[in-house]
Structure formats: structure tokens, C-alpha cells
């Protein structure tokens with residue numbers, strides 16, 4: 333037996349027979365063949381189907397008929413719409429067929445946009461679905477801090493959570509720098525140390541970004557000189573930076589320094605409670621009026637919060653705290669969370685005017 337015969341025998345052994353498929357009649361879909369090599373007889377059914385078509389109008393039943401043998405097949409083919417909630421109070425969904433209106437269940441979809449305290453004196457919250465009140469899997473801790481108060485024991489501001497009693501102390505500006513640069517104080521984790529350094533690091537980063545802008549402006553100017561030979565004789569022009577930008581830069585540098593002359597420089601006329609009332613926002617017959625409150629105290633600390641009255645009632649934001657100073661006619665606010673703002677201001681006995689304050693340019697003394 334030659335190699336070719338061996339191969340052919342192998343093909344028949346694994347079912348790869350040879351020969352032409354024949355059909356008994358033009359209206360039959362059963363095909364048969366007898367293998368030319370081994371004589372095995374095989375048969376198969378192969379219909380010739382058209383596309384599926386719908387039967388009755390509002391029904392989802394589809395039918396097709398074989399062109400050759402006339403065999404008919406049926407199937408149900410729905411056109412499912414997007415999943416929608418079954419009722420307003422539950423998160424169960426369903427899908428409805430656009431043709432026959434049949435419904436089928438769809439996956440439950442919660443809206444986890446709420447938090448629920450797990451206990452009356454605990455500050456741990458669990459996520460909650462605002463539609464059906466089912467708990468989610470995420471947790472967080474949300475303290476309800478009281479006002480900052482001076483603590484003699486800690487020699488600095490201290491606040492207490494009104495729910496769980498946790499205490500938070502805050503080192504005085506200036507005094508805070510000393511322990512941070514030496515060994516970590518006992519009881520403070522590396523993470524806490526890092527958190528405490530964050531505001532300072534952010535200040536420094538902002539300062540660096542501002543420096544880069546100034547250097548960029550100088551560089552642009554120099555490049556322009558090289559490209560324009562007519563001006564080559566001119567002395568190097570100063571960078572195009574506004575006075576305000578320079579003032580801002582200096583103020584930031586001073587604020588980031590944490591000590592220094594101007595941080596202690598405070599205009600006593602600024603002390604007190606100021607309020608700004610930007611124009612109310614209104615739409616669709618509703619309006620939201622907000623007032624912003626700023627209290628600057630004699631120790632250089634400030635609190636800022638807003639208070640709104642709208643269709644949903646009255647809301648008051650949690651106060652934000654920080655340190656203030658007023659070097660050279662500018663009000664510098666350094667928030668405890670690292671934010672900062674520097675604005676040129678004009679102080680009057682009952683009014684405060686910020687030159688670039690937009691909606692928040694005009695403040696009135698309320699206390």
C-alpha cells in the first residue's frame with residue numbers, strides 16, 4: 333500500500349469521506365452520498381431558508397418556510413426596550429417588548445447616592461439607595477464637628493465631634509512647623525504626618541506654578557526679541573506680568589512661608605463678621621438666594637460659610653476654617669485644607685470692597 337492510499341484510508345477513518353452529495357428529488361432536503369473510497373453511505377438534511385418574517389401584526393411570532401421542501405419553522409422574537417423601574421419605590425426593573433408589550437424582569441438597579449449612620453453615637457456611615465433604602469457595600473466616617481475652641485491643655489484650637497466625641501487638635505501656625513521637621517511626635521502615624529504637611533505642600537506647588545508662569549513670560553519675550561532683529565538694539569524689556577500677579581505671588585510666598593512679617597500683619601479694621609449677598613439665582617419660577625459669611629477674628633483665624641434659601645428650604649454649609657492676614661491692602665485667606673485666596677481689598681467701617689470679586693465684590697459688616 334502506497335503512502336497516498338494510507339493517507340486516504342486515514343481520512344475515511346476520521347470521517348472525511350469522498351464523493352458527491354445527491355438529493356432524491358428537487359423538493360427534498362435530505363442529501364446522501366456513498367464514499368468513493370470505502371463505500372460508506374452517509375446522509376444529511378440541509379434546508380434552504382429565507383429570512384425570518386413576522387406573522388400577525390402585534391405578535392412576536394416569526395415564521396419561515398424552506399424554499400425546497402416547504403418545511404415551516406416558528407420562533408418568538410421580541411424587540412426588548414431599555415430596562416425601566418417597575419414602580420417608583422423599588423429598584424426592580426423590567427423590559428417591555430415594543431411589538432407585543434410582553435414584559436420580562438431586568439437586573440435590579442439601585443441608586444447609591446445616600447449615606448446612613450449605622451448607630452446613634454457612631455460616625456460610621458453606610459451607603460444607602462435613595463430609591464428603596466437598601467444598604468450598599470461602601471462605608472465611610474463622617475464626623476459632625478463642633479466649633480473650634482481654644483484648648484489650654486493643647487495650647488491651640490480643638491474641636492469635638494458632637495456624635496462620637498472624637499477630638500481633633502490643630503497646631504498653631506508657626507508652632508506647627510517645629511515638630512514636623514524633626515522626629516514625628518509620639519502617637520502620630522506617618523499618614524497623619526503627611527496629611528498635616530499637605531496644605532503646605534500644596535501652597536508650595538502653587539507658588540512654583542506661578543513662578544513658572546512668570547519665567548515663561550520672560551522667556552517668550554526674549555524669544556520674540558531674537559525673532560525681530562529691528563528691536564535687537566532695545567534693552568531687554570521686563571516680563572509682561574501684571575502688578576496683581578506679582579502681588580499674588582508675593583502673598584502666596586509669604587503665606588507658604590508660614591512665618592514672616594506679613595503673616596502677622598493684620599488690619600484690625602477687618603476684624604468682625606462680614607456678609608456678601610450675590611444676586612439670587614432663579615429658574616423656572618424658583619429662586620435660590622445665598623449669603624456668604626466671613627468672620628475674621630483678632631487671633632488671625634477665620635471661618636467662612638454660606639447660607640441659602642431656596643425651594644427646598646434653608647441650608648447652611650459647614651464652615652471652613654483657616655488663617656487670615658492682610659499685608660499691604662490685600663486679604664490673604666489660607667484655608668486649613670490647603671486652599672488659599674489673595675484679593676486686594678478696600679476697607680471701610682461698614683463695607684469691604686474687593687477689586688476683582690465679581691459677584692462677591694461687595695461685603696457688608698454685620699457684626
Ligand SMILES: [Zn+2]
Nearest residue numbers: 344349367370
Ligand atoms: Zn470513505
Ligand SMILES: [Zn+2]
Nearest residue numbers: 361379398401
Ligand atoms: Zn427543506
Ligand SMILES: [Zn+2]
Nearest residue numbers: 392410429432
Ligand atoms: Zn414581543
Ligand SMILES: [Zn+2]
Nearest residue numbers: 423442461464
Ligand atoms: Zn434600590
Ligand SMILES: [Zn+2]
Nearest residue numbers: 455475493496
Ligand atoms: Zn464623630
